[in-house]
Amino acid sequence: MGLFNMKTAISLVLFILILNSCRGSRPEPEIYLIPTSYRGKVNVIFNQAKGQEIMYEGDKRVYRIPENGILLTKAKPEYGFIRHEYHFVDSSGKRTLIKILFDNHENTEEIGIYRDGTVGIYGNSDDIQNLKYQEFYVTDKKSLDKYFSIQYDTNFLKAVQQLTGIDF
Template sequence: MKTLLPLFIPLILLALILVACSSNKSNLNTYLIPENYVGWVQIIYNQEGFDPIKQVNGKNIYTIPESGILKTSTPVEYGVSFDEFYYYDGQNRQQKIDVDQMIHGHHIGDGESVNSSGKIEGPTVQEFFVGTETELQNTPDPEYPVELMK
């Protein structure tokens, strides 16, 4: 029995990894970005009075406005994410964006304000840069939207 145990350890580890991965929700996200847009995109979640993110065929569709700031009433979804990025034009034609060349600094963070008890306040903001590495280096990091601070 002792000699078979080393054979079962990798199988047990694989099973644990598969169970852990299956517990996270997979998000299928499509980001539609205005044609020729260069700059930071900010998606601000949990905003009352704003439209929810559209869902089409099981995908979340984020249509980014010309300003680069999208406010949505949808709460943020955490988990494994499968993202696609497209430019769109005035006729709603889409052109796939090369993620490796044109999408940088993709992250999600909570509000920047901390109250006296140490609790983070403010909605979750997702950010990413659209443009080349050179354009990214010449563009300052975005500020957390001041109007969202409590």
């Protein structure tokens, strides 16, 4: 093997090692199970001592969203590019896949998931009692705006405060 080929081989091995070390750990894929009749904002609030235990199906985290749309979970939040699956679940446990939709979706009556992947913090980010959450909306496009009204948001925040026992 010539000197050039040896340098190329060593450079390639080093490049692969560096690339692999930059990858880091990948976030776990997630499944969200939502009651069939639910429409509105959904919050998954992380790091809650009295929250839902972490559940898995294979390598995927599973979040069972309650009827009020606010899930408290013991899980820590994951960050990065996360594969999300959303399903409606009826009373017999049957699942129906829900599409992730965008604000420019043309069918205004199709129910889907809007604002997938939105994350935030209730309270001051420096506060030890802040609440990290993930948020999305289950609705059709024509109804999306009503979930951004002051009245809806105020009522939703009151429900979060009541469930967590934390004022913010």
